Amino acid sequence: MEAILNTQFQELEDIIGEILKVKKSGQNSDTLRTAAALKFVALKHANREVKQKIKSGRDNLHLEKCKVDISRLQLQNLLYEVSHLKKDIVRCEKFQSGDSKFVLLSDTEYFTKLPGLEDSKVKPESEHYKHLQRLECELRLRKDLDKQKSSLKNSKKELQQENLKQHNRYVSFVPALRTLKSATKPLHDALQLSLDVEWKLSAVVKYLPKPLYILFINLQCLQRVSDEPSFNVEVVGYESEAQMQELTNLKQNPKARRDYSERDIELSGKPEENPLNKELSPHPLHIRITLGSAGSIQLVLIIRYFEQIKCATAWPQLSISNNTNHQGDTNFVQHLLRHLFPNDLGNEIPIPGIQYDNKDLTPEECIQYLESKDFGKAYCWLQSICSIPTVNSSMLYKHELNLNKSMRETIARITRRWNSWLNLSQQIRGLTNKDIDLYALKENVYPAALSCSLVQWTAITLEEFLAQNSDVLKISPDDKGITYNSYRAVIVRGSAKMECFIRIPSNYPLEMPLWILSVHWNGRRTSQNNAAIKMMEYWTNSLQPQQLEENYCILYAQLFRTIYSFDIFLETEGSMQATIEYTKEKPYISAFAKRCRLRPYKYIKKGSVHAFKQ
Numbered sequence: 353m354e355a356i357l358n359t360q361f362q363e364l365e366d367i368i369g370e371i372l373k374v375k376k377s378g379q380n381s382d383t384l385r386t387a388a389a390l391k392f393v394a395l396k397h398a399n400r401e402v403k404q405k406i407k408s409g410r411d412n413l414h415l416e417k418c419k420v421d422i423s424r425l426q427l428q429n430l431l432y433e434v435s436h437l438k439k440d441i442v443r444c445e446k447f448q449s450g451d452s453k454f455v456l457l458s459d460t461e462y463f464t465k466l467p468g469l470e471d472s473k474v475k476p477e478s479e480h481y482k483h484l485q486r487l488e489c490e491l492r493l494r495k496d497l498d499k500q501k502s503s504l505k506n507s508k509k510e511l512q513q514e515n516l517k518q519h520n521r522y523v524s525f526v527p528a529l530r531t532l533k534s535a536t537k538p539l540h541d542a543l544q545l546s547l548d549v550e551w552k553l554s555a556v557v558k559y560l561p562k563p564l565y566i567l568f569i570n571l572q573c574l575q576r577v578s579d580e581p582s583f584n585v586e587v588v589g590y591e592s593e594a595q596m597q598e599l600t601n602l603k604q605n606p607k608a609r610r611d612y613s614e615r616d617i618e619l620s621g622k623p624e625e626n627p628l629n630k631e632l633s634p635h636p637l638h639i640r641i642t643l644g645s646a647g648s649i650q651l652v653l654i655i656r657y658f659e660q661i662k663c664a665t666a667w668p669q670l671s672i673s674n675n676t677n678h679q680g681d682t683n684f685v686q687h688l689l690r691h692l693f694p695n696d697l698g699n700e701i702p703i704p705g706i707q708y709d710n711k712d713l714t715p716e717e718c719i720q721y722l723e724s725k726d727f728g729k730a731y732c733w734l735q736s737i738c739s740i741p742t743v744n745s746s747m748l749y750k751h752e753l754n755l756n757k758s759m760r761e762t763i764a765r766i767t768r769r770w771n772s773w774l775n776l777s778q779q780i781r782g783l784t785n786k787d788i789d790l791y792a793l794k795e796n797v798y799p800a801a802l803s804c805s806l807v808q809w810t811a812i813t814l815e816e817f818l819a820q821n822s823d824v825l826k827i828s829p830d831d832k833g834i835t836y837n838s839y840r841a842v843i844v845r846g847s848a849k850m851e852c853f854i855r856i857p858s859n860y861p862l863e864m865p866l867w868i869l870s871v872h873w874n875g876r877r878t879s880q881n882n883a884a885i886k887m888m889e890y891w892t893n894s895l896q897p898q899q900l901e902e903n904y905c906i907l908y909a910q911l912f913r914t915i916y917s918f919d920i921f922l923e924t925e926g927s928m929q930a931t932i933e934y935t936k937e938k939p940y941i942s943a944f945a946k947r948c949r950l951r952p953y954k955y956i957k958k959g960s961v962h963a964f965k966q
Contacts, residue, residue: 357398364391456486457493556587559594561635561657563664563738568639570737570759582643582767588654589637597636631660631713632721642671643770651688651770655734656727661718663703664738667728687835687858688773689731692765695744697833698729702742704749733762772861779907780856783809783841788908803922803934804850804915808842816840817853821880822868824889834858841911843918846933848873850918854907867892867910871921884925884951888917891953917953924951 367388374381456462560568571585634656644650650671657664668685690697701715722728735742736752737759743749752758782788786806817838818825834857841852853868869889871877879886892914900909922934938952 357395357402360391360394360398364388364395367391451487451490454487454490456490462486462489556589556591556594556637559591559598560587560637560639561659563735563740564635564637564639564655564657566755567655567664567738570755571639571641571763574756574759574763583763584642586640586642587637588640593636632658632718633660634658634665634727643767644671644774649774651685651766653689653766654728657738658727661701661703661713663701663730663740664734665722665728665730666734667726685773688769689729689766690833691859691862692731692762692769693733696732698731699833700744701730702732702735702744703730704741704743733758737762769861775905776856776860776907779905780839783839783907783911784811802912802915803919804843804845806841806911806915807844808840810840812838812840812853814838814855817855817868820853820868820870821878822889823879823886824866824868824893834863843915845919845922848918848922848934850914852911852914861897861906864893864896865907865910867914869914871918873922884921887951888914888921888953891917917951920951920953 367384371381371384374384557568568587575581575585639655641653642650652669652671654667655664666689668688670685701718732742732744739755741751814836837856839854843850849872851870855866857863867889869885871885877885879889892910895910895913897904920938923936923938
């Protein structure tokens with residue numbers, strides 16, 4: 353079309369140029385004008401065709417633009433869907449099922465609960481299918497437990513109703529018993545019965561809280577049936593304070609078990625300044641248990657009960673009658689009750705649901721407050737003898753029902769530990785003052801004289817003890833909940849000196865004292881650089897109570913064994929020196945044995961033959 357237009361324009365331009373020449377020559381130009389007019393008709397026709405093509409091009413362009421817009425919109429929609437799919441993928445990757453926190457049954461327990469599945473021919477196709485089966489089993493078991501819980505609740509309600517009926521029945525006997533007591537008083541006087549004294553005692557005891565009342569009655573029965581009771585129990589506190597406490601409880605809880613006038617209740621209200629003191633205030637009455645004979649050191653146990661947290665605590669104290677210096681004896685008194693039973697250190701409140709009943713107080717705050725006020729610790733064995741249900745750190749529920757057996761065992765354990773502690777403290781005082789005679793001791797299995805002598809026994813810090821290098825420290829048991837007292841003993845013979853570092857655990861006699869030896873003679877010799885010293889340490893630390901007589905003194909026995917072992921070491925080692933300083937005095941067969949050159953530390957006695965051997 354462009355070429356046609358250019359040709360027509362060129363022809364029109366030529367015709368116009370001829371018309372101009374004809375006009376200048378004066379000739380007639382009508383024919384040329386007609387031809388020029390016809391050329392305009394052709395241009396008009398060509399112009400119409402150009403406009404039609406432009407319009408069709410614009411229409412096609414509009415259609416293409418619409419297609420592009422539609423494609424772009426579809427692209428945006430696809431990109432938006434892709435972003436959503438990526439978010440879903442990330443969400444799926446981060447997804448954690450709600451059953452991940454559940455502790456499912458093991459394979460053994462699973463097949464035990466559902467024995468039919470073990471022999472089933474249908475095997476799980478995948479781990480997911482197996483997990484779904486475990487969840488179904490867990491749901492089934494939890495439904496069964498929920499049914500058991502409902503049945504137990506119903507049984508509990510029935511028992512409470514039965515207890516209420518029995519209580520009302522026993523309360524109805526009180527007026528008749530009082531009438532009978534007053535009517536038989538002349539008979540009591542004639543028979544010289546001390547029922548009035550017993551009644552005065554029960555007047556104070558009846559205000560004890562239920563756990564302390566159970567504990568007091570059982571201890572009193574155990575004390576009366578014993579031929580020679582090793583303890584004494586009494587109730588400490590004033591009856592007026594207990595009545596005031598009950599009036600305060602009545603004001604807070606109108607359903608209290610005693611009846612008082614409204615005037616007494618109003619007078620009993622006293623605002624507490626510290627809310628923590630109000631929440632963790634003990635009952636005004638408490639029980640005091642005294643172990644030991646009068647005139648000597650006695651162990652006093654203060655048993656208190658806290659109604660807010662529903663638990664009892666025990667605080668041990670020493671009662672010293674004379675003015676003897678017992679400084680250092682109280683180091684382990686707070687640990688006497690910690691190791692009576694395994695995993696019962698008193699570092700928790702073993703009461704079920706304490707974290708839910710007292711939302712304002714955490715168990716850690718309760719323990720910290722009880723220790724700061726010297727109220728003692730809430731041991732599990734104490735809750736058991738008070739008939740208080742407990743839940744330990746392993747979430748094991750326990751409610752002791754055989755109180756007689758539990759009471760006897762607990763008192764026996766406390767008595768044994770107390771006697772062991774007294775014996776140990778007497779040994780430590782004797783060693784510190786060097787007021788002992790090693791030749792008169794029952795542990796003196798060797799009748800001849802000892803050449804070495806103890807010149808010093810002093811207390812040291814635990815850091816000084818741990819600074820010593822010895823293999824026995826690497827094999828020592830776990831020290832969780834155990835504290836130590838450390839001492840240093842010096843044994844001398846001639847120019848040789850031996851330092852003994854002793855560590856006494858707080859759970860004695862469950863764990864024996866540990867000795868570390870260091871000999872200063874021709875240099876420093878320890879278990880790290882001398883096999884003989886290492887064997888001497890083993891020989892001293894291997895001494896057990898089963899090898900001694902009754903009422904043994906473990907420190908004296910260990911000291912005696914260490915001294916004669918040091919004598920044998922010097923005598924056997926001195927024989928190899930250029931200048932013989934120590935001659936043979938102990939009867940041993942051979943100074944060395946085997947390739948490791950064992951020393952004759954072991955003492956044997958056969959008939960009239962006394963000798964040392966390896």
